[in-house]
Amino acid sequence: MTFIEKLRARWRDANSLLCVGLDPDPAKFPDRFVNDEDALFAFCRDIADATAEYACAFKPQIAYFAAHNDGEAQLQRLIAHLNGAHPDVPVILDAKRGDIGSTAQQYAREAFERFGADAVTLNPYMGRDSADPFLQYNDRGCVFLCHTSNPGARDFQELMVDGAPLYQHIARTIAGEWNGDGNCALVVGATFPEELKVIRGLIGEMPLLIPGVGAQGGDVEAVVRNGKTADGTGLMINSSRGILYAARGEGYAEAAADAARSLRDQINRYR
Numbered sequence: 001m002t003f004i005e006k007l008r009a010r011w012r013d014a015n016s017l018l019c020v021g022l023d024p025d026p027a028k029f030p031d032r033f034v035n036d037e038d039a040l041f042a043f044c045r046d047i048a049d050a051t052a053e054y055a056c057a058f059k060p061q062i063a064y065f066a067a068h069n070d071g072e073a074q075l076q077r078l079i080a081h082l083n084g085a086h087p088d089v090p091v092i093l094d095a096k097r098g099d100i101g102s103t104a105q106q107y108a109r110e111a112f113e114r115f116g117a118d119a120v121t122l123n124p125y126m127g128r129d130s131a132d133p134f135l136q137y138n139d140r141g142c143v144f145l146c147h148t149s150n151p152g153a154r155d156f157q158e159l160m161v162d163g164a165p166l167y168q169h170i171a172r173t174i175a176g177e178w179n180g181d182g183n184c185a186l187v188v189g190a191t192f193p194e195e196l197k198v199i200r201g202l203i204g205e206m207p208l209l210i211p212g213v214g215a216q217g218g219d220v221e222a223v224v225r226n227g228k229t230a231d232g233t234g235l236m237i238n239s240s241r242g243i244l245y246a247a248r249g250e251g252y253a254e255a256a257a258d259a260a261r262s263l264r265d266q267i268n269r270y271r
């Protein structure tokens with residue numbers, strides 16, 4: 001099953017458009033993880049096991065692992081756990097890669113073979129040849145930054161080029177020329193709902209990863225109304241800190257499950 005098929009099946013079977021972001025920050029962990037050398041793995045495993053039934057995808061962010069000694073090994077174990085315990089929930093490795101073709105080939109191998117992710121986030125700035133090594137894994141997903149959630153998204157992404165903002169060229173080119181195998185998706189920040197509406201109008205049914213609800217303040221109703229496809233799907237709406245740190249002490253996993261269920265239900269109200 002390809003990434004996109006797995007995602008569509010999960011949207012349907014779990015009745016969820018919620019992506020659970022796994023961005024582990026040991027400074028925010030409950031006390032039980034102090035001095036635990038496997039804390040990154042164990043905390044994320046507990047959160048994932050508690051939230052899986054409400055999730056259409058998991059999105060581990062590689063920097064939160066690679067910043068620590070032994071962190072990448074823990075990420076590898078985490079994705080193996082997710083693939084084993086929750087095989088119906090696709091895993092998007094958030095790595096935002098992008099480099100010349102020969103180096104991109106190594107990054108693609110890292111994401112899809114070493115880590116075993118179903119999809120990876122990518123930066124399209126270096127153009128088609130930097131994306132090809134990822135696109136060639138045509139059963140996996142390539143999730144390209146289009147209009148990001150941060151304030152600085154305006155600096156370059158909204159610059160006018162040939163009569164249209166750059167992010168619209170990115171949306172059109174990826175939905176058209178780059179999506180020959182149907183394995184592309186785009187990242188659009190929840191904090192830019194009007195741009196989201198324009199992008200959905202340009203790309204047809206292509207899936208969108210939407211970060212920026214919760215801690216970054218994006219509006220769930222505007223995201224769903226402006227971003228969904230005709231059948232009420234098409235979105236992976238991510239929340240990381242809002243789920244991971246719903247409670248800081250014991251009971252963190254139950255609190256994460258409550259936060260995930262409640263956000264899933266809030267999303268479903270507007271579909």
Ligand SMILES: O=C(O)c1cc(=O)[nH]c(=O)n1[C@@H]1O[C@H](COP(=O)(O)O)[C@@H](O)[C@H]1O
Pocket residue numbers: 021023061094096121147148149150187188189211212213214215216238239240241242
């Ligand atoms: O590609 C991403 O996931 C991403 C793109 C973007 O434009 N904005 C954005 O916040 N993200 C990621 O989405 C997550 C957002 O986390 P929270 O703000 O805690 O929900 C982080 O892992 C970010 O790195």
